[in-house]
Amino acid sequence: MITIETKGARVPALGFGTWNLRGADCRKMMPEALELGYRHIDTAQAYENEAEVGQGLADAGLARGELWITTKLWMDQLDPAAVPRALAKSLERLRTDYVDLLLIHWPSDEVPHLETLAAMAEQRDAGRVRHLGVSNFTVEQIAEVTAGGFDPLTNQVEYHPFLSQDDLRAALDERDMILTAYAPLARGKVAEDPVIVRIAEAHGKTPQQVALRWLVQQRRVAAIPKAGSRKHAAANIAIFDFALDEAEMAEVAALGRRRERLVDPSWAPVWDAA
Numbered sequence: 001m002i003t004i005e006t007k008g009a010r011v012p013a014l015g016f017g018t019w020n021l022r023g024a025d026c027r028k029m030m031p032e033a034l035e036l037g038y039r040h041i042d043t044a045q046a047y048e049n050e051a052e053v054g055q056g057l058a059d060a061g062l063a064r065g066e067l068w069i070t071t072k073l074w075m076d077q078l079d080p081a082a083v084p085r086a087l088a089k090s091l092e093r094l095r096t097d098y099v100d101l102l103l104i105h106w107p108s109d110e111v112p113h114l115e116t117l118a119a120m121a122e123q124r125d126a127g128r129v130r131h132l133g134v135s136n137f138t139v140e141q142i143a144e145v146t147a148g149g150f151d152p153l154t155n156q157v158e159y160h161p162f163l164s165q166d167d168l169r170a171a172l173d174e175r176d177m178i179l180t181a182y183a184p185l186a187r188g189k190v191a192e193d194p195v196i197v198r199i200a201e202a203h204g205k206t207p208q209q210v211a212l213r214w215l216v217q218q219r220r221v222a223a224i225p226k227a228g229s230r231k232h233a234a235a236n237i238a239i240f241d242f243a244l245d246e247a248e249m250a251e252v253a254a255l256g257r258r259r260e261r262l263v264d265p266s267w268a269p270v271w272d273a274a
């Protein structure tokens with residue numbers, strides 16, 4: 001495992017995504033993921049699985065300090081008055097006293113980011129959150145947040161071989177922030193790309209493993225693939241026994257010019273151009 005160390009945090013670069021993993025399937029996958037070596041779990045209030053994530057993690061019986069748990073405040077919970085109650089409910093469902101990372105899930109047009117972050121910071125100071133972060137923020141929104149005196153640990157955004165994030169990566173790098181890549185497998189599309197397939201064959205790996213390796217090999221980039229089976233979860237974490245060389249890293253990066261964005265809901269901000 002690669003561990004990203006920044007801003008006093010130690011974050012496993014490969015995490016386990018849980019969107020679309022619900023009910024008994026979710027509960028069952030948690031102990032499996034931990035057994036395979038995952039320690040970083042990504043959930044959100046909006047995924048409606050915090051209770052199953054919490055139950056599954058409890059079933060595994062690992063010490064809380066060994067886990068990194070991220071959750072996210074949904075858009076109707078960003079008012080400063082709503083934050084403490086929303087977080088309390090998440091903690092109850094997750095069966096824990098604190099989360100390692102609390103994110104604003106999507107930037108809001110209605111509630112100023114700095115107000116939500118101030119309420120989140122109070123929760124951090126009270127010990128219920130270790131680190132603050134954001135998700136789906138643009139370069140301009142990151143600049144606004146840092147100019148306002150906040151120092152988020154990460155911006156969690158869509159990032160995979162078919163969507164470059166050059167501007168955002170530079171902005172986050174300048175601030176020692178982590179870019180957490182969601183939809184890192186481009187929801188399966190990486191398996192069909194001839195460049196990735198060729199590199200995978202050269203290493204005796206799968207295209208999915210090449211895509212994940214390409215992400216975590218970049219400075220302060222984490223990836224959180226979702227897997228619904230032990231087989232996929234095991235394959236996704238078997239990426240620390242090989243490395244891509246500079247030419248291969250560049251070849252995969254070049255695919256990002258296609259700019260294929262898979263997650264673009266009506267409430268999304270105006271995305272960065274490059």
Ligand SMILES: NC(=O)c1ccc[n+]([C@@H]2O[C@H](COP(=O)([O-])OP(=O)(O)OC[C@H]3O[C@@H](n4cnc5c(N)ncnc54)[C@H](OP(=O)(O)O)[C@@H]3O)[C@@H](O)[C@H]2O)c1
Binds near residue numbers: 156231
């Ligand atoms: N912050 C945000 O707004 C946001 C938005 C989207 C996602 N996320 C987070 O990011 C996580 C990952 O993104 P995602 O779930 O959208 O997409 P993803 O991880 O790119 O792709 C997941 C899909 O790939 C399949 N898969 C996984 N491992 C595989 C393997 N080794 N071989 C073949 N297929 C494989 C999964 O199938 P199976 O289920 O059958 O294994 C699933 O259909 C989410 O779960 C969530 O935690 C955050």
